[in-house]
Amino acid sequence: MANKKVLMLCGDYMEDTEVMVPFQALQAYGLLVDAVCPGKKSGDICRTAIHQTTNPDHQISRNESCHWFSSTCRKTYSEFRGHNFTLNATFDEIDLSTYDGLVLPGGRAPEYLAMDERVLNLVTHFAKSGKPIASICHGQLILAAADILKGRKVTAFPAVGPVLVAAGAYWVEPQTLASCTLDGNIITGASYHGHAEYIRHFIKALGGTITGSDKRILFLCGDYMEDYEVYVPFQSLEALGCHVDAVCPNKKAGEKCPTAVHDFEGDQTYSEKPGHDFKLTANFKDIDASSYDALVIPGGRAPEYLALDPAVIKLVKDFMEAKKPVASICHGQQILSAAGVLKGKKCTAYPAVKLNVVLGGGTWLEPDPIDRCFTDGNLVTGAAWPGHPQFISQFMSLLGIKVCF
Template identity: 70%
Template sequence: MMEQEAPWMTLSWSWHIAPLAPIPRRGEASRVQSVQAWLAWSSAKSGACVGEVSTATATATAAMTAKKVLLLCGDYMEDYEAMVPFQALQAYGVSVDAVCPGKKAGDACRTAVHQPTGHQTYSESKGHNFALSATFDDVSAAAYDGLVIPGGRAPEYLALDEKVLALVRKFSDAKKPIASVCHGQLILAAAGVVRDRTCTAYPAVKPVLVAAGAKWVEADTMKKCVVDGNLVTAAAYDGHAEFISLFVKALGGSVAGADKRILFLCGDYMEDYEVMVPFQALQALGCHVDAVCPDKGPGDKCPTAIHDFEGDQTYSEKPGHDFALNASFDGVDASSYDALVIPGGRAPEYLALNEKVLSLAKGFMDNGKPVASICHGQQILAAAGVLQGRRCTAYPAVKLNVVLGGGTWLEPDPIHRCFTDGNLVTGAAWPAHPEFVAQLMALLGIKVSFA
């Protein structure tokens, strides 16, 4: 069957494809348009071929809505706390604009990786470069249904910006949902919108919130979330699953078909975003998600790699978060799971040498269960011999693996483009997460709708 052009093919993104590596380009439209275009296009099709799902499965995915959310960004906001809600909400069909004072659409904010490392407070290292999708001076609270405020160090200086505070007050006065995590509540305190409101935050923010008149709720774990009317607060990114779920509910959203069990195949130096974004996005829907790694057990951690595009001939690498596993590889019963997700990064190149890993991946494919693989993850599928006759994409440098493995190569142009071929969803890199998660949701029959 000839490949058919879908609507998202005409939508631009912030990378051009070079022969082997994407090169950054600034100033493009919101990615959610491509997700919504794909959902509309796929629902009109029948059969399951490239870039398609059947009408039945397409109607069981995230519903297109007019919901629109603003993400308030700044330099050295926490890496996960910006990208996870940004991409998860888009995967659910919500339009998200990311803005930063003093910057315009296409500019980048540097992010920070914050995590406990055994010292008296968290450590910090440089994260990804986060591309903004709108211009701060052009936005109006009236155009949005909700506001998300990431934590990290950005709120320290954003809380001094009167334009930021005025914007937050407009959302609060209109009683629109506001979701703030970690240090983001510093902005709420400075805006004067937490008096007599029950909320939590990263523990170090307690004195400021108490002084601002908030009713403080101690975070017994870093997963703590609190709801008070239109206000959703969380202690840290550990609580993203509940945090995002509560925000979706505050926006009038509901989820159907999420009673699924999903397995993540992890390894050391998998890409940071490529594991955490889909992991928490699926958890937020209500799915049971297990993450395993050969020779490791629940509670063990996998170091991750931050892969970014910084003007060189290939991507750069920086250390990412340590990702905590929650299940044992040796104890996995593949028959108990509905789908398999394979993150990219550098882990797949050595996992592809592990016969148990290959057998696991082959089992999911042979049984027709959904398999979603991104970036270098397709190295595992090629080594498992399951790409023969399948149409798929991957990070451009993995084209050799795909072609030699018998697959039909589909160019990821633009880089956020994903494809569904039967039970297989493939993407090229982490910018593709909104489409990647949305297409997996379609195969699983998960639907997000808004009142």
């Protein structure tokens, strides 16, 4: 059977994770995903935005309705520059009949995409065909402009509510920013905090089934880990139904780690910008490695100092000695090297980490191209976030998790 094929409608200053998490997660599950933007071609980039509120878990009461932001919160989200997102298809060349579903990221891009007649015709085509449409955050502005929401239950980022009501939708107040709503072929989410449920609904709507997802997975986090390298695998595994915990030394459940946006922008090394804050789900000091099936180590700058922590080294050794699946990406291999677990192992990493790998006794595998990933026994390694589809797919294979259509 041919692979399912999904179209993603992009634009400048779409929300960073709201495009990359579903884009790479769906590819990791075996789908073909084309990302396009009106007026741009395959290989062009769209700039993205980091949108963040101060309190994403604020519970919305009935009395607050769409006026979600209380006096304890900012009245809007903050915005920073995110990664550059590279398109892999040309808008003017796509054949809509070849796609099985449509994804609309949020952010600021939908404000102007909703004014583009070509975009509205595209969305109307998917709506009339009954094919799944997944839209998140401000993406629902495009659905409203396409006039396909009359009588349909939808949620969105709270500030979008009045527009959706005016478009004839049945507004479902998001109880948290992780809220999602399903009505027929339309899946809507309030924000990237709800990616797990949002992506899972989309997979099901495409006819997919998930098996082997009864796994407990631990993420080893730290301040200024790479934004994509924690969010994409974390939410991709959650979407599969895995129980995923994130811990950081000297931090507790509910506390946050700031992340870093590392990108390739023509300089001699990667650039760095502030990313989203990432909320931890468990206490590091309470972790029992034996209660988890696998370990994931994101890259970024965090591994530089995590590799100096004896408790981190012991944790990594426990997983490796038990031969449980371990997935490490980019600079995460600095921790593996420090733990002495690379001896006799073939692995890759970000090219600048080659010295750590070689001195740690590992056999260096050149990451050419940069998205190439490798599996050696229980260890999956990747060089950088462009390799997430391979990285997650290979990790799923070790875990025995499958998505079938």
